[in-house]
Amino acid sequence: MRISKKSTLLLGVATAMLLATSGCSGGLLAADEAGSEETGTVKLAMVVPISGSSAPTGEYMANAAQLAVDEINEAGGVLDGRQLELLVEDEACDAQQGVASANKAVSAGAVVSVGGYCSGATLPQLPIFEEANVPMIIPAANSQDLVNQGLKNVFLVNGTGNQQSTAALEYMLKTGVASVALVDDNDSYSADITAETARLIEEDGTVTLALGTSVTPGESDYSAAVRDIMNAAPELVYWTGYYQEGGLIINQLRNSGFEGDIMVADGSVDGSISEIAGAGAEGVLATMTQTPDTLEGGGDWIASYEEAFGSAPGPFSLQSYDAVRVAAHAIDEAGSTDGDAIIAALEAIDGFEMFSGPLTFTADHTLSNGGFIILSIQDGAFALEDDLS
Template identity: 55%
Template sequence: MSHHRTPRRFLCLSALAVACVLTSSSCNAGLLADDVKKEDGGPILLGMAVPQSGSTAEVGPYMSNAAQLAVDEINAKGGVLGRKLKLQVEDEACDPKTATAAANKLVSAGVKVSVGGYCSGATLPTLPIFDRHRIPMIIPAANSSELVDQQLKHVFLINGTGRQQSAAALEWLDKEGAEKVVVLHDNTSYSKDIAVRTEAGLDKTGGPEASGLHTITPGESDYGPAVTSVLKDKPDYVFFTGYYQEGGLLIKQLRQAGYTGKFLGADGLVDPKLAQIAGDAEGVHATMTQTPDTLPQAKGWIAAYKKKFKADPGPYSTQSYDAVRLAAEAIEQAGSTDGAAIVKALEAVDGFQLFSGPLKFTPEHTLSNGGFVILVNNGGRFVLKDNLQ
C-alpha cells in the first residue's frame, strides 16, 4: 500500500493562499509586487517586421530608421507611462515564411504593439499570429485590401488601401486621356488587388479602354513573353502594380522592344533604384502616398533623420515614424499596455496629426482618405507631379 505525501511547497502555497483570503489587499500586493515592478519599470517593447534581406531589402532601413527616430524622440521626452520605448526589428524579407517566423519571434519577445509590415503578401500570414496574442498592429506600408477584409480587430492601416490606390490610378489615367491600358501584376496580394480593381474600373463610358490583365513572376530576369503580349495589345499606357525590381526590368525591356507609350506604377515602384535597373526611368509615373521630399512640412524632420543616420529618408519612412508615434499615443491614452485597451484607444483617435493629415480611422480601421498622389521620375528620383485634389 502506497502513501502519497503532500509536497511541502504545496502546503506552503496553500497556507499563503489562506492568509490571502484573510488579508486580501495586502497579500495581493505582496504576490504581484515583482510582476508589477517588472511590467512598470522595464521598457515597452514595439515590434517591427520589415525587409532586411531579399529583393526589397533596400526599403527596410528607411522604415526601421524612421521608427527608431520616433522612439528616441519619445524617450527623450520621458517615454510613455513613465517607461521607455524599445524597438525590436526582425526580417520579413517580403516572404511569407520569413515574416511568419519574424512575427513569432516578436511575440515571444513580448512586444506590445507591432509597427511593421511592408509587403502585403508577407504581412498577411502574420495577422492571425498577432491577433491571437491580442497584439495591436499599426501597419505603415502594406496596404492590400485583404489585410482588412479579414476584419481582425487588432489590425490598423495608416497607408491608403489597394482600393483607394486603384481609384487614384483610374483618376490619373482618365486625367491623362489614356485610350488603351494594359495592366500587369506579379500575383502577390498587394499587386493583384490593385490590378484587378483597376482593370475592372476601366472601360467606363468615355474613359480608357482595358486592353487586358497580364501577370509576371517576381524574381525573373527576362520578361520577354509579357513584353510580347503587351506590345501585341498596342496600349498607350502600361500600369504595373508590382515592385521596383521587376518594374525596372519591364520598363527596360519594353522600351528595348519598341514600346513608346507611357508607364504608370503603383507605390511599390517608388524607389531610387528604379532608374538604375531601368537604365532610364524618366517620365515614369507612380501612385504613391507622399514621400518625405514631397511634404513641405517634413523639411525639419528630414534634417533630423539625415543628422542621425547620415542618409536620406526614403519611401514609407514618414509612415513608419508615425506608426511609432501613434502606438505611443494609444498606449498613453489607454493608460496600459493591454492589447484590448490599446485597440479601444486607437478606435477613439480623432485628429491625431500624422504626416498624411489628421487621423480618424474608419470602422474598418483604415484611413478615411488614402492620400494618394501622382509622382513622376525626374532625373532618377520621384517628385510630386499631381496631388489629385
C-alpha cells in the same frame, strides 16, 4: 504590399507555428505576462525586410521608427515616464520568416506591432499578433486581404490597394488616357490592384482596357509580356508589382520602341528602379502615398533623419515614423499596455496629426482618405507630378 496567392494556406502555416510556439517555454504565455508588466520599457515590434531585395526599404522604415522612438523617449516616454524600445525583426518578404519573427517579437514582450512591408509576409503574422492580443499598426503593407480578415487588432496607416486603384484611374481620366494595359506579377497584392483597376475602368467606361496580363517574378526576360503589350498598343502601361521586375519591364518596353506612358504602383517606388530600367525610367509615373521628398516643409524632418543615420530617408519612412507616434499616443490614452485598451484607444482617435493629415480610422481600421499622389521619375529620382487635388 507583396502577398502570396495562397492566403488561406499561409494563415494555416502561421496558426500551426503559433500553436507550436505557445506550447514552449518563453512563448505566447510568457509574452502575455511580459506585456502586462507595469514597469520597464514598453516594447514595440518592427517586423520589416532586413534581408533580401527589399532590405533598403526595410532599413528606411526601421530607421524612421527608431527616430520616432528616440524623440518620444527624449520627451519623457509613455505612461508617465516609461521608455519605448523598438524590437526590429526580419520578415525578408517571406511568409515563414515573417511568422518566425512575429513569434519572436511576441515572446520578447512586444505590446504593439508597428511593422509590415510585404503583405505576403505580413498576412501570416496576423493570427500571431491576434492570439497575443497585440495591436498591429501597419505602415506599408496594404493588400485588401489584410483588411478583409476583419480583425479588431489590425490598423492600416497607409492607403489600401483599392484606394490606389482609384487614384490610378483618376489620373488616367484627368489626363485623357484612352487605353491602358494592366500588368501584375500574379500575386495577391499586385493582382488585387489590377483587378480593382480593371473593375473601375469597366464601371466608368471612359478608358479602354487594351490588355491585362501577368508575369512571373524573379525572371530576367519579359519579352513575351512586352510583345503582347506592343501588339495591344495602349497609351499607358500600369505595372502593379515590385521595382525589381518593373525596372526590367520598363527597360525592355523602351528598347522595343514603346513610346506611351508607363505607370507603376507603390511597390516600385524605389530609387533602384532607375538603375535597373536605365534611361527608360525617365518620366515613369507612380501611384504612391507621401514620401519625404514630397513632404511640404519637410526639410527639418529630413535633416533630423540624416543627422541620426547619415543618409537620406526613403519610401515608407514617414508612415513608419507616424506608426510609432500613433502607437505611443494610443498607449498613453489607454493608460496601460493592455491590448484591448490600446485597441479601444486606436478606434477612438479623432484627428491625430500625421504627415498624411489628421487621422481618424474608418470602421474597418483603414484611412478615410488613402492620400495617394502621382510621382514621376525626374533626373533619376521620384518627384511630385500631381497631387490629384
